[in-house]
Amino acid sequence: MLDTAFPDARTALHDTFGFSAFRGVQEQVVARVLHGQSTLAVMPTGAGKSLTYQLPAVMLRGTCIVVSPLIALMHDQLRSASANGIRAATLTSADSDRMATMDAFRAGELDLLYIAPERASQPHFRELLSSAPIALFAIDEAHCVSEWGHDFRPDYRLLRPLLDAFPDVPRLALTATADRHTRADILSQLGIPEDGLIVAGFDRPNIRYAIRPRDNALRQLKGILQEHPGPGVIYAPTRAKVEQLAEALAATGRRVLPYHAGLDPAVRARNQAAFVASEDMVMVATVAFGMGIDKPDVRFVAHAGVPKSIEAYYQETGRAGRDGDPSMAVMLWGADDFARARQRLTEVDEHRRASERQRLDALAALVETAQCRRAILLRHFGEHPPETCGNCDNCLEPVAVTDATEVARKLLSAVYRTGQSFGLGYIEKVLTGQSDDRILQRGHDSLSVFGIVGPEEAALLKPVARALQARGSLLPTEHGGLALGGNAREILKGQAAVEITIPPPRERRRKQRDSMRTNPADNPLFEALRNTRRELAQNQGVPPYVIFHDVTLREMAAARPSSLAEMGRVSGIGARKLEAYGDAFLTVIRQF
Structure with a gap:
């Protein structure tokens, strides 16, 4: 001290x-x-x-x-x-x-x-x-x-x-x-x-973490935009995906712009400046839109695919809620994300490959867990958090865990017996006993695995395949098929169990909008102060948050200072800002 x-x-x-x-x-x-x-x-x-x-x-x-x-x-x-x-x-x-x-x-x-x-x-x-x-x-x-x-x-x-x-x-x-x-x-x-x-510790208690299987990324992202009217960042894995999502999401009427290293530098700089100055814009970006973001009022960060590691995930989600207000971090993941990531491991220098594989396994454990997301994040950084946080999807809407070992064994056996060269759609048909021309031509209708999965187990095939690919037990082949990897043989021999989480039903999730709003009380003075801040920012060519953060305006609206001396006691108002902006905000307060 x-x-x-x-x-x-x-x-x-x-x-x-x-x-x-x-x-x-x-x-x-x-x-x-x-x-x-x-x-x-x-x-x-x-x-x-x-x-x-x-x-x-x-x-x-x-x-x-x-x-x-x-x-x-x-x-x-x-x-x-x-x-x-x-x-x-x-x-x-x-x-x-x-x-x-x-x-x-x-x-x-x-x-x-x-x-x-x-x-x-x-x-x-x-x-x-x-x-x-x-x-x-x-x-x-x-x-x-x-x-x-x-x-x-x-x-x-x-x-x-x-x-x-x-x-x-x-x-x-x-x-x-x-x-x-x-x-x-x-x-x-x-x-x-x-x-x-x-x-100092790694906890960001104001961020709500949610991780969901990706079933229709555009529909899911539109839902996120609808629930969160403030500024947001959506990370997409490729430049092409950035362009595609930005165009599709802009059609909703929200201002959405793309950002990636392939854009003309002038366009990139213009888009970033627009985002920094905005109070409701969404940027769809690759991780090229990274450490340069010092914007405190980002209300949500969404990943349209898995990040590189838990460290990258923590840093990228950390761009939300720097002002301390409630914010959201949502990750949408698919089995193909992990398939590509495990393929990329073969291109990594040999002396770094083992540590990179450990990072990918840790990320797979995070997306698959039924436990508290925050606890897993914090334990990764060496902390000892409580078992539950009350502010992640698994704490708010607990998921079911089911033993899917038998379904996993049937799936892996079918992959092996069909030659480790077919995709999941074909394997599902074999397991559920659907005789199409390709199956008949190859004689796969005579395999011992043909038709061994009934309707109840069939519903588990996709989530089991997703889990096995995340863990590396199933690997992609060069031509889009699936092959055994990792501990697949141990699973087949009954030496390893497979438990998976079952996400909540897809019915419309309870809206979180009220708890995420910057002005939950609909205070008209707060909105008037924000309007004044916006005008000052435009006149000076700076982002609104450079003048004052929302938390300062909320305290100002609650305290209603009647003099510069009283205003100087509001948190976040130093001598320079008091001199520059004090009178303008006092004028607004006096009108109320």
């Missing part, structure tokens, strides 16, 4: 950000930075990681150098920092005023300087840093430095010589997603002592 050496930290916290107290481990991290100690902070998205370097940056002599992986993310953080009165700049290929930025740095006129790892590792940048005092190195998205991390970036590996060239400058590495192995690697790669690790 902060001691008497830094009595002004809480004053600076309120004056700069409008907060009367630190959240979670922020105070621990800030204290270490102010004492010149290098630190790795693992904090969930939305826990206020950027504050842990922005606050020291305004308190310490010199400039804080922030290494960040994406230009879009830098510019977004630059807007937010500047709105709080922090002197900040970026030094990227997209900036036309690079000379002015370097001059401002040399003159000691910057609190923050954002830089990409590619530029940070260059000798000329090290020379620039030698020309003025440096307060701190902050390495954002630090999991990128580790080969064990899910977003490995080789340029992050080149940062160490730069850091070592300034041995007296503390290092602050920040990430939301790093398991035990990745954390150890980050400490080693960035030269941070083991006692400098601070882990």
Whole structure:
């Protein structure tokens, strides 16, 4: 905790950000930075990681150098920092005023300087840093430095010589997603002592997790859009799927735009800017639309297919609800997702293949479980959560678990006896005794497995096949058939059991809309304050959340301050914002 050496930290916290107290481990991290100690902070998205370097940056002599992986993310953080009165700049290929930025740095006129790892590792940048005092190195998205991390970036590996060239400058590495192995690697790669690790925990209690089998992705996604009127992100596995879904969902009347690396850069930038500024738009994207999203009011994240790993899933769903308001994370999965993923394992470097297979198995366990989703997520990151959370689909609508070992044995036997070259549709016909021309020509109507599955078991064939493919017991062949894999032989011999979950009936699920609304009480003052925020944002060319978050407007609507002094006590209103916007919002409040 902060001691008497830094009595002004809480004053600076309120004056700069409008907060009367630190959240979670922020105070621990800030204290270490102010004492010149290098630190790795693992904090969930939305826990206020950027504050842990922005606050020291305004308190310490010199400039804080922030290494960040994406230009879009830098510019977004630059807007937010500047709105709080922090002197900040970026030094990227997209900036036309690079000379002015370097001059401002040399003159000691910057609190923050954002830089990409590619530029940070260059000798000329090290020379620039030698020309003025440096307060701190902050390495954002630090999991990128580790080969064990899910977003490995080789340029992050080149940062160490730069850091070592300034041995007296503390290092602050920040990430939301790093398991035990990745954390150890980050400490080693960035030269941070083991006692400098601070882990805040991974729980995001405001996010409701739901994972459903994909039966009609477009229909399911339309339902999600209908239930969630706020901003949302839909992740699709391919560029073609992004385009297809964006076009189909836009036909519903909602503003929906695509984002992927194949789009013209100008279109991509325009679409991202529109999303950041919007209060109801939906972006359909590949994971190229990733770390650059610092938008706090995303109300839902949907996956139209499985992500790469639990780490990727956690990070991608973590883009919802950064403001702390209720948000939704929905994943739609199919057996073919896991089939493709297991095929891709053969292309992975041999020394990484085993760990990648473990990650895929962990993801399969998450989608198949009948237990609490949040508990499985948190245990994956080494935590010990309660058995239930009360805010995931399995806790809210418990699913049935059935022993499907016999059906699985019949299915695997049919795959084997037909030559391991046919798809599920053909195998189903054989098992249920349907004699079409192909079956008769091949003589498969005379196999011992022909017709051995009755109507009751037939209903389980698709979910069993889906489960076996997720687990790797069934693998795709080159021509779209199915073959035995994993522990299939143990299942056939009766040495391994197969339990599957049975999703709730498809009848319309209970609407969650009321609990997800940002203004559940339909407070007209809150809506009026939002309108004022929208007008100010348009006039200044910034996203609405840069002015104030919804949570600040709700507190403002409840407290109804009658003076600037009273308004200054509302959480999230620092000195700079009070001066810039206080009178405009007081005028609205007085009308009520």
